[in-house]
Amino acid sequence: MIEKSKRFRKLTKFDLLVYVLTLLILIVILYPIYFVVIASFSDPTAVASGKVWLLPQGFTFDGYMELFRHSNIWIGYRNTILYTAGGTLVGLFINLTAAFVLSRKDFMGRKFIMTLFVITMFFNGGLIPTFVTVKQVGLYDNPLVMIIPFSVSAFNVIVARTFFKSSIPEELWEQAKIDGCGNIRYFVQIVLPLSKAIISVLALWIAVGMWNSYFNALIYLKDSNYHPLQLILRNILITNNMQTALGTGEAAQIALRLSNLMRYSVIVISTIPIMCIYPLVQKHFNKGIMIGSVKG
Template identity: 70%
Template sequence: MGVLEAMVKKSVGKPKDRSSDKVMEVLMYTVAVILLVILIYPLYFIVIASFSDPAAVANGQVWMFPKGFTLEGYKELLRHENIWIGYRNTILYTAVGTAIGLVVNISAAYALSRKDLVGRKFFSLFFIFTMFFNGGLIPTFLTIRDFHLYDTFWVMVLPFSVGVYNIIVARTFFQTSIPGDLWESAQIDGCGNLRYFVQMVLPLSKAVIAVLGLWIAVGYWNSYFNALIYLKNPNLYPLQLILRNILITNQMQSSMGSGEAAQIALRLANIMRYSVIIIATVPIMCVYPFVQKYFNQGVMIGAVKE
């Protein structure tokens, strides 16, 4: 009995010293909290600055709470009727553009992931080539004009719907996460390519679809350069371009005016600067929680595994 107890004690050994683990855990939590503060505080500052007196913000008096609480910036922005036109257009561009972008990118990615695709390497290189070389702004403008897309709704959602990086991420996801045996089983049951893609591949690809959908939607929501180049009808302007024009107009009024009128215009321009960020950012940020559970999974599988 004594020999058995000695063998058990020897195999178990001394209790592990967990003090070093606790120190490391505290250090990791400390770093995580610091990074969280660094990331969250700028957003928090923009929120409280949008409700504060611009003079207090300019003097560095706003740190943790609003100073001289005011809604003047929001009232001035919402006074412009074209804000609502911009919201309507941006929501339409984002919804339609995201749907089209998902269809073309996911379809192309699935085709490139199939080993039986004839010319698969050529098409892959063809897509990748466009990531490094393109025709430039003037040839693109001429092409859009010749296709009669200039100054239309479709110029904001069709010409730039293909994203090569999105295709690569989705292709890698299909190659690593969809087993090849599934296609063989589907063939035995008489399933064709289209039915297999729609009924089997897509339901198994919710993670990467959610991630790509978020990326594409954010891109359309924040887009203003394409509208600046390819639109001339103010009724088609997206929200970002309208907000940009409002800020530029106020800044010009403050710089060209004199006396009390210039001071008022400058004050409005300063306070609206933060209100614009809130109005333009909050709606798209509200979408993120709905796709958060898919985000890490889709990014890691689609971008890391080979």
């Protein structure tokens, strides 16, 4: 009944205002993305002279063809997929085990270890001491540096711990103990199957973070065969920008336009996977923030 009366409520001036406002916001958000997509299919000269606004002009695949000449993009793609998969698995293991243990009231030393985790959110050794440590441990210029050292995250631990505390009843452990079940088996066979929600949330957070960041790779990976996609994109999109802009004359102009066209294409190519996956998993993301926002 309530649903029905709501649906047939008359549109007020206020509702109209909300519609207009939200439409404007949508345009502001979507247009830059849309523009990049149509520019990637357009004749670069038309883009450079401002003829491309709503539809691609002089339809072309040149930008995408140009991408195939850059084998390092595909190496980067492969590396990023490996780092994202590996990093997500390791990150899940590390953060879920820590969160599970810290959620247990009968774990002695819980407060102390929890404090150790929380401190890292507000204080850290900083760039150079961390760099020196990574080097001494032998992870410098080693692809494992992308997966192992920084997989532990106090924030993720806190979120998962809140979940365990609120969704796994304590009686379950009491019962399992009576049945002779040890802690590790209890965690693997009983707790994890009940925690699909938090597992998917953390997996998505970690995976998106891994896919998108370039900082650790910039600092710790020298060999370009190990570079992830984002670092290679940085070279194509940003570092080279200055060099091509320097040339003058007809040939330089054409080269500049072609490289700009390739930039539009590389943006599209590199962003498609995340854009396609994201709407499918969106509801998990929201859930994660809801879990995290419950103070624990």
